Amino acid sequence: MSVLHPIVAVTGSSGAGTSTARVAFEHIFHRQRIRAAFIDGDAYHAYSRREMADAVRRATIRGENFSHFGPAANRLDRLEALFADYGETGGGQTRRYLHDEIEAAEFGREPGTFTDWAPIEAHTDVLLYEGLHGGAVTDQIDLARHVDLMVGVVPTINLEWIQKIRRDIDVRGYAPEDVAKVILRRMPDYVRYITPQFSRTDVNFQRVPLVDTSNPFVARDVPNADESMVVIRFRDPERWQVDFPYLLTMIHGAFMSRPNTLVVPGTKMRMAIEIIVGPLVQRLVDRRRDMIGGRS
Secondary structure (H helix, E strand, C coil), X not given: CCCCCCXXXXXXXXXXXXXXXXXXXXXXXXHHCCCEEEEEHHHHECCCHHXXXXXXXXXXXXXXXXXXXXXXXXXXXXXXXXXXXXXXXXXXXXXXXXXXXHHHHXXXXXXXXXXXXXXXXXXXXXXXXXXCCCCCECCXXXXXXXXXXXXXXXXXXXXXXXHHHHHHHHHCCCCHHHHHHHHHHXXXXXXXXXXXXXXXCCEEEEEEECCCCCCCCCCCCCCCHHHEEEEEEECCHHHHCCCHHHHHHHCCCCEEEECCEEEEEHHHHHHHHHHHHHHHHHHHHXXXXXXXXXXX
């Protein structure tokens, strides 16, 4: 952790709501005039899209579980090096994963590949990581120890499965049985490396559907925000001086389910992130600016 160069990590799987969180953070940074270095977790995959498909096939033949959730498919060593470098100097290296043809054309490369490693933007107030492994801990890597504020964004497991099933079938043309195999292949890594992060988050936003999702493999659509609630859990409210009465007043329809847990309508998720996380980020940046001012 670093007072001078704070790191904020938003951790959650694809479709969990991390895109909503990204927009909320952009609004927070704009309002508070904070310069941020944005880091995409996909940039730390170990393989290109084609290489990953080959690696999965080889692992399947060997009877091994292999997925983007696990450390073997990622450069978590490079990510931890970035966190350490940024915390110490405000610098470090990253790259971009080129998701589609539009992104790839900008660099003259194939979709599903990477740009070269390059220095991150200089003279920033904070680093924002968004991806799968912001708080991951393995036998060799401890990313959580570098993070000053960790935010989890995660749906209930059946909702996460529905989102993946519908995307893979409707958009990518997969057969339902093939999607089920992918989910089962990923599950050991999900349980071992992804789930534990949400016990380390300072604040966790979990989207919970209000419709029947008991069999995600037959669900025809993804429950929308109107059909969801968001459960917001604070690991240590006293540390962050969370003002629950204020939040209950500001977020219409909010209520407390436990002393450290706030529940809000699904349509209020982005608003809740901005109202809750904004002051926490401001506190980190104010400490940084106070230290810089004290050194001058």
